Amino acid sequence: MKTFKFIAALCGVAAFVCSCEKEDSKTNDEGKEPVPVKVASITLSATELKLAPEEEAVLTATFAPEDADLSSVVWASSAETVATVSQEGKVKAVAEGEATVSVTAGDVKAECKVTVTKRIIKVTGITLSATELNLEPGGEAQLTATFDPADADLSSVVWASSAEAVATVSQDGKVKAVADGVATISVTSGAVKAVCQVTVQTPAKEWAVGDYYEVGSVKGVVVWVDESKLKGKIISLDETVSVWSTGNKYTGAQSTTDGKGNTAKVKALDNGLTSFPAFKWCVDKGEGWYLPAADEVKCFLAAEPVVKETLAAHGGTPLDSYYWSSTESDSNSETTAYWIYGYKGKDITTNSDSKTSPEDDTLVRAMYEF
Numbered sequence: 442m443k444t445f446k447f448i449a450a451l452c453g454v455a456a457f458v459c460s461c462e463k464e465d466s467k468t469n470d471e472g473k474e475p476v477p478v479k480v481a482s483i484t485l486s487a488t489e490l491k492l493a494p495e496e497e498a499v500l501t502a503t504f505a506p507e508d509a510d511l512s513s514v515v516w517a518s519s520a521e522t523v524a525t526v527s528q529e530g531k532v533k534a535v536a537e538g539e540a541t542v543s544v545t546a547g548d549v550k551a552e553c554k555v556t557v558t559k560r561i562i563k564v565t566g567i568t569l570s571a572t573e574l575n576l577e578p579g580g581e582a583q584l585t586a587t588f589d590p591a592d593a594d595l596s597s598v599v600w601a602s603s604a605e606a607v608a609t610v611s612q613d614g615k616v617k618a619v620a621d622g623v624a625t626i627s628v629t630s631g632a633v634k635a636v637c638q639v640t641v642q643t644p645a646k647e648w649a650v651g652d653y654y655e656v657g658s659v660k661g662v663v664v665w666v667d668e669s670k671l672k673g674k675i676i677s678l679d680e681t682v683s684v685w686s687t688g689n690k691y692t693g694a695q696s697t698t699d700g701k702g703n704t705a706k707v708k709a710l711d712n713g714l715t716s717f718p719a720f721k722w723c724v725d726k727g728e729g730w731y732l733p734a735a736d737e738v739k740c741f742l743a744a745e746p747v748v749k750e751t752l753a754a755h756g757g758t759p760l761d762s763y764y765w766s767s768t769e770s771d772s773n774s775e776t777t778a779y780w781i782y783g784y785k786g787k788d789i790t791t792n793s794d795s796k797t798s799p800e801d802d803t804l805v806r807a808m809y810e811f
Contacts, residue, residue, distance in 0.1 A: 477510040480546035485553050490542075492524070492534035493560035500530040500553055502544045514546045524555040564593040564630035574626075574639045576608070576618035584614040584637055586628045598630045608639045645671045651747040653755055654811065658727065661809060662748045662757065664741040676733075676741045676748075677726060677807040678757035683718040685765050685796035685803075689776040690716070695769050697735040697779075700808055703767035704731035719765050723807035732767035733808040735779045735791055741806065742783030764804045 486501040504511060516526045523538035532542055534557040542553045566589035574582050588595060600610045607622035616626055618641040626637045647670040648654070652663040654675045661675030692710055694703035707720050714721035723732045733741070741748070745760045752759060762784045770777040770793035778796050780803050783789035794803065 477512075478506060478508050480504050480509040480511070480514075480549050481506060483544055483546060483549055483551040485544065485551045488553050490532060490553055490555045492532070492555065492557050494534050494536055494557060497531060497533045500526070500532060500542065500544070502530060502551065504546065509546070511546065514544060516542070516544050518542050518555075523557050559594070561594045562590060562592055564588050564595070564598075564633050565590065567628055567630065567633055567635040569628065569635045569637050572637050574616060574637060576616070576639060576641050577644055578618050578620055578641060580618045580641075582616045584610070584616055584626065584628075586614060586635065588630065593630075595630065598628065600626070600628050602626055602639075607641050647671065648673050650744050651751050653751050656811070659729070659809060659811075660755070662751045662755075664744045664748060664808075665737075672811065674733075674737065674740070674808055674810050677723075677730070677809075678752065678755060680758050680761075680764075680804050680806045681722050682803065683722055683765070683805045684798060685719050685778045686717045687797065688716055689796060691775040692717075692769060694767055695771070695774060697766075697768050698737070700734035700737050700767045701731045701810060703734055707767070719805045720767065722805055726807050726809075730807045730809050732765065732805065735766040735768040735781060737808055738764050738766045738781040738806075739783065739789050739791075741808070742781060742789050743786050745783070745786040760806075761804055763802070764806055 482505045484503045490498050492498060502514075516528050516530055518524055518526045518540050520538060520540035521535070523536055523540040524532055524534050524542065526532050526542045530544070532555060534555070537557050537559055539557070540555045542555055544551050568587045570585040571582075576582060586598075600612050600614055602608055602610050602624050604622060604624035605619070607620055607624040608616055608618050608626065610616050610626045614628070616639060618639070621641050621643055624639045624641070626639055628635050648663050648666045649670065650663055650666060654661050654663050661677050663673050663675050666673035690710070692707045694706045696702055704720055704724065707717050708714060708724065711717060714724060720732050723730050742760065742764070749759060751757070762782055764781050766779045766781055768779045770779050772793070776795060777793045779791050779793050781789065781791055
């Protein structure tokens with residue numbers, strides 16, 4: 442009986458011990474918190490990105506070991522005014538510049554350099570607001586260039602002139618005329634070009650009776666102008682006394698309006714004009730000078746009140762009253778020619794006299810047509 446009770450007691454102790462061991466094991470398994478696995482390394486899908494403003498890119502991070510705890514992972518940008526990054530690794534370019542995008546887990550880090558630059562769109566076409574310009578020296582004009590496409594990069598645009606002595610152009614297309622001539626204004630971007638031809642010309646001077654005329658070596662006083670006021674006739678500043686001719690000979694110089702034509706006819710008969718002193722004195726002044734016809738003499742005598750001050754101001758000889766014309770008289774044209782009388786622009790009359798009339802009798806004044 443005692444033996445049975447002892448065995449039973451041993452069995453009870455054993456059961457208690459086993460029960461206690463099972464209870465202790467359950468507490469350890471359920472109560473112990475797991476130890477986090479640290480990130481050992483991070484590898485990014487790219488270490489450099491080049492983007493244009495508003496462009497986006499996704500960076501992928503690979504963590505080792507695979508079962509590492511990612512709860513402390515943080516994405517960041519060193520310059521959010523240049524590029525931002527989300528916590529999923531999406532990078533967005535904001536403005537030109539450089540930024541470093543990083544992903545960290547504890548003391549482990551990986552970085553990507555992000556460069557944001559403006560996307561260069563090449564110019565494919567240029568149209569100018571004008572292809573021809575006509576300017577006077579000192580004049581200005583604004584050329585406007587239209588580039589295609591509208592958002593093309595214009596950093597390489599250059600304006601230039603083929604002849605800066607004629608016309609210049611600024612880098613904003615303002616053209617300035619310098620002197621008479623022709624220049625080509627161009628605007629280029631790479632291999633694309635547009636041009637405008639610029640003609641610079643000094644406007645023709647408008648003349649009036651009484652004006653002093655000096656162009657090159659030709660000097661005189663204006664006595665007649667046409668309706669345009671751009672063309673006219675002048676008389677020489679000086680005069681002389683001469684016979685019409687040294688002998689009697691028909692010349693055919695009978696126009697009353699065309700002294701240049703009369704002079705040419707006489708010169709055809711005597712190229713040296715040695716027999717026609719009045720004509721020679723005029724022609725010797727240079728190309729274009731001639732002995733005026735009858736009506737041309739009347740013209741400058743009528744203008745005497747207007748031209749006298751100009752003659753005096755430029756050292757000229759005042760107009761007198763008696764002047765040979767280059768016109769032979771209608772009657773007895775072989776021996777006589779017309780001379781014109783006029784005093785201070787009044788009482789102008791046509792008279793004829795011997796071509797060989799004494800030298801101290803009749804004056805000669807040369808004329809030039811411009």
